[in-house]
Amino acid sequence: MAGRLSDVRRRLADVRTAAALLIHGTRWVAGALVLVAAVEGLAPAISAVGLRGLLNGLIAHDRASVGLATAAVVVGFLLLSFLMPVTTYLTTEADRRIELVVSDRLFAAINAVPTMDQLEQPAFLDRIRLAQQAGLQAPQQLAQSAVTAVRGGITLIGFAVALLALDVRIAVLAVLAVGPGTLISVRVSARRAAAEMALSPGRRRAFFYTMMQTDLRAAKEIRLFGLGDYLRQQMAAVLGGVVEAERRRDRGVLGWQLAVQIAGLIFFAGAIALASRDVWIGRLRTGDVALVLAALAGIQASVAAINAALGQLTSTMTVFASYREVVPDQAPVPVRPVPVRAGSSRRLPRLARAVSLRDVWFRYDETGPWVLRGLDLELPLGTATALVGVNGAGKSTLAKLLCGLYRPTRGDICWDGRPVGPDELVEYRQHFSAVFQDFMTYDLTARQNIELGDLSRQGDDAAVTRAAASAGMHEVLAGLPSGYETMLSRVFFSAEGERGASLSGGQWQRLAIARALLRSESDVLILDEPSSGLDAEAEQQLIATLRGLRRQQTSLMISHRLNSIVDVDTIVVLADGVVVEQGDHRQLLAAGGRYAELFELQASGYRGEVAR
Numbered sequence: 001m002a003g004r005l006s007d008v009r010r011r012l013a014d015v016r017t018a019a020a021l022l023i024h025g026t027r028w029v030a031g032a033l034v035l036v037a038a039v040e041g042l043a044p045a046i047s048a049v050g051l052r053g054l055l056n057g058l059i060a061h062d063r064a065s066v067g068l069a070t071a072a073v074v075v076g077f078l079l080l081s082f083l084m085p086v087t088t089y090l091t092t093e094a095d096r097r098i099e100l101v102v103s104d105r106l107f108a109a110i111n112a113v114p115t116m117d118q119l120e121q122p123a124f125l126d127r128i129r130l131a132q133q134a135g136l137q138a139p140q141q142l143a144q145s146a147v148t149a150v151r152g153g154i155t156l157i158g159f160a161v162a163l164l165a166l167d168v169r170i171a172v173l174a175v176l177a178v179g180p181g182t183l184i185s186v187r188v189s190a191r192r193a194a195a196e197m198a199l200s201p202g203r204r205r206a207f208f209y210t211m212m213q214t215d216l217r218a219a220k221e222i223r224l225f226g227l228g229d230y231l232r233q234q235m236a237a238v239l240g241g242v243v244e245a246e247r248r249r250d251r252g253v254l255g256w257q258l259a260v261q262i263a264g265l266i267f268f269a270g271a272i273a274l275a276s277r278d279v280w281i282g283r284l285r286t287g288d289v290a291l292v293l294a295a296l297a298g299i300q301a302s303v304a305a306i307n308a309a310l311g312q313l314t315s316t317m318t319v320f321a322s323y324r325e326v327v328p329d330q331a332p333v334p335v336r337p338v339p340v341r342a343g344s345s346r347r348l349p350r351l352a353r354a355v356s357l358r359d360v361w362f363r364y365d366e367t368g369p370w371v372l373r374g375l376d377l378e379l380p381l382g383t384a385t386a387l388v389g390v391n392g393a394g395k396s397t398l399a400k401l402l403c404g405l406y407r408p409t410r411g412d413i414c415w416d417g418r419p420v421g422p423d424e425l426v427e428y429r430q431h432f433s434a435v436f437q438d439f440m441t442y443d444l445t446a447r448q449n450i451e452l453g454d455l456s457r458q459g460d461d462a463a464v465t466r467a468a469a470s471a472g473m474h475e476v477l478a479g480l481p482s483g484y485e486t487m488l489s490r491v492f493f494s495a496e497g498e499r500g501a502s503l504s505g506g507q508w509q510r511l512a513i514a515r516a517l518l519r520s521e522s523d524v525l526i527l528d529e530p531s532s533g534l535d536a537e538a539e540q541q542l543i544a545t546l547r548g549l550r551r552q553q554t555s556l557m558i559s560h561r562l563n564s565i566v567d568v569d570t571i572v573v574l575a576d577g578v579v580v581e582q583g584d585h586r587q588l589l590a591a592g593g594r595y596a597e598l599f600e601l602q603a604s605g606y607r608g609e610v611a612r
Helices: 002-026 028-060 063-111 122-166 168-198 200-212 216-224 228-280 286-326 395-402 422-429 446-451 461-470 474-478 505-518 536-550 585-591 594-611
Strands: 354-362 372-380 384-388 410-415 432-435 524-528 554-558 570-575 578-583
Touching (some): 002 063, 002 122, 002 286, 063 122, 200 228, 372 395, 395 524, 395 554, 461 505, 505 524, 585 594
Parallel strands (some): 432 524
């Protein structure tokens, strides 16, 4: 009993949240919809009563009754004719407004997730997908259900009053015909929604296979390795399982629905038979039978519409819990950080001594292996540190932790000796700039791709050009069809309708470097394999640029190309999540340890190339 009450409270809270979104998003539109629906609901009853009077008047040759009844029929039809397009317009306008509000709130809530941990959890990704779906559908469905309920309720009341005036027994039979169906419809919809949530992971997996067919990165390997049929079979297997589960569910629902329909038809037939008998014995007139038939048809249509709306609303509200999990009712509006210039007041001041990791342990989930194991590392102000090690040593993970994209499982990230708290992560990240190994390519203009590194420099042509030049990209971008305003996309056209341009992998990497360099007033610069996609000449140019930057900023550089880090202040060798060596290039070579082995291995490879 307590569990059922708790479930009812959750459902009511969901409805309140959806109603708040509806009211906030649509404002006057929702009220106008309900008002129009109420007037629409009167129209069928007005027409039916008019039809009754018209038939009775014609049979009795009562000209006055015929004129009045005809006017009632015409008014009913006119109301329906004029109000239906108004309802369509208002409904569409409400949907548009709801989409704007819900999309903005959902985007803000996802952006407010402080670290990346949740974004890597399949369950959270499922909730995001369901939240996006339900966040849009629930307020819209609530509006449609309210309109349908008001319209259908007014129609039901009108016809019920008309039937009660004729014969109480006929009115009772009409109620019995539609009552059980409503209860069954709501129950079935709740079960359908629960099943839909259970099938969500399968749907998302099938969508993954579908999206790969149009992913340009995947297209090369799919065609080269002949993966098309294999992936299609995988998608068909996953989707087939989902479809079969839905089929079993719907077969069970079908039996209940048919039983309810048969019972309803029996009661409707009884009402019609009773009305016909009363006409036969003279208790009712022919026009009264027409009213009964119109009322029964109207009641059935109204209840069917209300049942469908309530069923859909029940289904949508069951999934709406996902929206409330992602966007809580009382969640504060996330602060949109704006980069702060030097000299401005900050709760977290500019770096004065060092940023460090103290006894940091980290793993991506509770059952996974440890990636970092009690790691200690310090990056003193104004120094250049390089991080080296084999694949899987934990280098990229360390960089993401240092940027505040993850929280350590154990241990602390410290800013000038003080641990950085969870509530400081947004401000903490403003002190960093970075180029990640898996850098992003945005379907935006070349200028916008760079400006994303520091939004406070939007419109600062000199700063954007300077960053591009430092990354060796100015001449490339200036030579594009529209220069820096060229859309870098194969998917979208520019605002002027021009086709976008494409860049090579190395050029995209240099553009990502330019984006990081635009944030020139950051305290710490992190470069994760910044030269991996560059040719030898571009790599040397970048190394020269980074040397100049390292003299101005605290920097951490991760690289497998050891020739690019020989002049840094400190080289840290990472293995199995711990620091195994630390020192400058000469010290580590002299020590003859792991770094010396890696350096000699690379150098021998180059010497071998020269000898051949």
